[in-house]
């Protein structure tokens with residue numbers, strides 16, 4: 001658990017303690033400090049980008065950076081200020097339509113694939129919107145009556161965790177846009193994918209047993225991590241290390257992308273439709289030749305594929321096919337969580353999200369948050385797969401062992417990789 005503890009320091013993690021400290025000035029101060037810290041991190045990630053960088057939408061699943069900055073602000077306005085700050089007036093009545101994402105209960109909204117066409121409001125107007133809402137939120141936290149403080153801090157906490165999720169999307173959506181640019185733009189020349197804690201091989205064996213999984217402490221979690229419940233786990237072995245680029249090169253060399261017997265039917269159809277022959281953002285160094293030397297587009301621009309690094313930007317379909325080729329499986333999310341709680345996994349956090357073979361479904365006894373925020377997670381619990389851990393793009397203080405990320409099986413623009421599992425013979 002050392003990885004988690006080391007990532008839970010600083011003002012952002014102060015938000016995680018708010019539910020226990022909601023009766024006085026300390027909790028107000030801690031909330032304001034956490035709020036400022038998280039809001040500033042969004043701006044820090046956007047700061048190197050030009051106005052043009054911030055308006056482009058390279059595919060329907062990705063959103064413009066300017067939209068992320070405005071949407072996270074609308075979230076506080078819609079779900080915190082409007083219901084809780086008496087007399088609050090929206091910064092601009094048009095913004096709810098432009099910057100609502102998918103909350104049906106919050107009213108009509110602009111079509112997601114057309115977010116890149118919102119050239120106005122300008123970036124400067126979005127900055128003013130953020131400043132307006134920031135001031136109002138801080139005023140609310142400072143002045144709300146004690147009897148309502150807990151309710152306010154709960155929504156602040158959700159809003160901050162929501163904004164941290166968008167901070168990760170800022171980097172992944174930007175990388176997708178930059179990868180479409182023939183000039184291979186550089187976001188941060190010093191950016192590198194972490195290697196993990198150590199060179200780790202082999203499998204950790206989990207004995208068969210009934211174990212408790214799901215959120216189990218007093219800190220913040222999303223509703224989809226609850227309730228904690230018992231699950232049958234094992235017997236199974238979980239790989240201590242992540243699958244590497246070097247191993248993926250072996251998969252490619254063995255015809256991995258050309259052998260239908262390795263693929264789920266939907267996955268094989270996707271390989272054909274998309275023309276996949278390597279992970280996302282990989283490009284042959286000699287585009288006209290047939291050598292197996294690859295470059296990869298990263299936040300540091302185009303760099304050679306490093307065989308020692310964990311493989312990244314693979315879909316669930318690819319992860320599943322690789323596991324089948326290797327004679328292994330993907331772990332279930334319960335297996336992953338039990339192994340991670342035991343501190344047995346290298347690079348469980350902070351490198352790449354790890355696909356599991358678990359469908360994204362409600363835990364037994366799951367109840368969504370009441371009201372419009374109940375749309376946050378629950379309505380997406382079909383047709384997606386769970387990823388565990390966190391990635392190099394996940395903000396500090398936003399990592400938990402019970403965290404459930406989820407994406408559709410073909411998605412690969414996130415920082416997604418895998419570790420393997422094996423069953424006893």
Ligand SMILES: [Fe+2]
Nearest residue numbers: 071101162166
């Ligand atoms: Fe959102």
